[in-house]
Amino acid sequence: MTIDINCDLGEGMASDADVMPYITSCNIACGGHAGNKKSMVATIKLAQKHQVKIGAHPSYPDRKNFGRKPMDLPAEELLATLLSQLRDFEEALSKTDATLHHIKPHGALYNLAAKDLDTASLLVALIKTYYPEAIVYAPYGSVMAKTAKENGLEVWHEVFADRNYNDDLSLVSRSDPNALLHRPEDAVTHLEKMVKEAKVQTVSGMTQQILADTVCVHGDNPGALALTKAIYKAMKN
Template identity: 50%
Template structure:
């Protein structure tokens, strides 16, 4: 497969306290930096942003439900007013660190349970899109294809960049398989390569049941906390880029 070039950029969730950010960054086109909801503070944001700047990697805010205890991976039924205050605070903190380091604020990508809930909950997606429209209208949003939030975004003038995952399994409705499932996170290089092939060259996702479903996507994510993240990125660079 060497010599074939993938049309999607590669992104990664960073600034989450993992030890390999500096090793992963050279393989990326964009990264999503934790901004205090599930992990981090202005200091960790600055460290990750400066590292991205060094490698010419686009940086995005990675806001979450305010839930460091569960790393933002538990759905929370919060009052929208409280959630709005938290999300605005997280993204504004990130924006201010970008400004202080003269780095462009490239995109917003929700994290964990918030990302998954926005994909399927129309009321929550509408709330989030109105927030982006009001406070961050010119910032594109990373979101899953065929999701509620992607479908509704044009109604609010929010630009989307559609994202698929190299190292996560999909259900037949294109939601991500719950992390409690043993096959939710793909760590085998061979499994990830097999998972990526139809995404990149056929614009299709192979679901956990074996179905192939057509998708459009502009970016593919590798999770920074995947123990095989560096090996996966090296494989992608070797096999899918020229």
């Protein structure tokens, strides 16, 4: 029984190098919500050093809000900015002789694609056209996961160890006091149930089916290093 441990990196946090030994894949900011060409190359090199799989983490072009607020962009404009970000990431990959493993949308774009068919279809069409070999990281049961599979793309279902779930498997809003699991031991218990039993206990107390191929740790979380170490140790055991 295995699970991939992924982390959002290249976002300007000081802990990237400390977290890297305890993860197996990383999602690197492509300049939309954070990062630039220089940080992409540096983070890719760090991932290569630790044999960590490399993924692109495109987002809404919104550095002010760190890509965490939906933007009402025309489809053509959204497609253009995402393709621009991914082209910059391609350039960084070529400079480091690295290979793209996966693509994971960031923040509000990820959340919207999970439930909105138009957004999911736009992302899937982009990936299928330009990066058909890339694995798509998406939540289990989401519109994004279903659309990607229907289009022949490989999907890894992503879960969150430190986030509580609603009954429909959406994440509890960060504005809710019950959104986060703050203690690493609680997050590990939460994750173990998802990995071993393919089930998750929601914030209301219900138990729902879920699949977990990869677990995310947010690199901008102040407790990211402690949480990643705890997950790494538990999953290794």
